[in-house]
Amino acid sequence: AGDAAAGKAKAAVCTACHGVNGKAMIPSYPHLAGQQAQYLELALKAYKNGERTGGQAAIMSGMAKPLSDEDIANLAAYFSSL
Amino acid sequence: AGDAAAGKAKAAVCTACHGVNGKAMIPSYPHLAGQQAQYLELALKAYKNGERTGGQAAIMSGMAKPLSDEDIANLAAYFSSL
Numbered sequence: 001a002g003d004a005a006a007g008k009a010k011a012a013v014c015t016a017c018h019g020v021n022g023k024a025m026i027p028s029y030p031h032l033a034g035q036q037a038q039y040l041e042l043a044l045k046a047y048k049n050g051e052r053t054g055g056q057a058a059i060m061s062g063m064a065k066p067l068s069d070e071d072i073a074n075l076a077a078y079f080s081s082l
Numbered sequence: 083a084g085d086a087a088a089g090k091a092k093a094a095v096c097t098a099c100h101g102v103n104g105k106a107m108i109p110s111y112p113h114l115a116g117q118q119a120q121y122l123e124l125a126l127k128a129y130k131n132g133e134r135t136g137g138q139a140a141i142m143s144g145m146a147k148p149l150s151d152e153d154i155a156n157l158a159a160y161f162s163s164l
Contacts (some may be wrong), residue, residue, distance in 0.1 A: 027120040038109040046136055054133035055124060 001037065002070070007078025010071050013063070014079075022082040028056065033082035040076035048072075083119065084152070089160025092153055095145070096161075104164040110138065115164035122158035130154075 014032070018024050022033030032040065046052045047064035067075070096114070100106050104115030114122065128134045129146035149157070
């Protein structure tokens, strides 16, 4: 499993859209707080691998592209812990 | 906005994976309870339109394919209300 503390440090850029507490202000962006960690990892990897396209996916693919698997595990651990 | 009561009726098949209260038992499946309605609509439409591929997306695309826009709005209203 990921390291939530390391995930929190990495999550600064995510909070702009997903909210500082993982509750998105913008209705078309998902809440991440309390989401399943394993699902969050799968979703981030799908964005990173280009398996999610269209609309908002372009933004998220850009965000996910530079993330390592370790970053992804840590971010998933962090948001699922909220 | 969708009709949550109509969404609840439509959601019977969803509960097998996403849980009767929108909290998924299987770690790789997302919780839907309390998720943003507009995001849920966008996600369902992305599955329906084939904009999400790979891994689990195949299952969800099959689920989303037969849904009308009204079904999607109702399901989103229902799960976001939980």
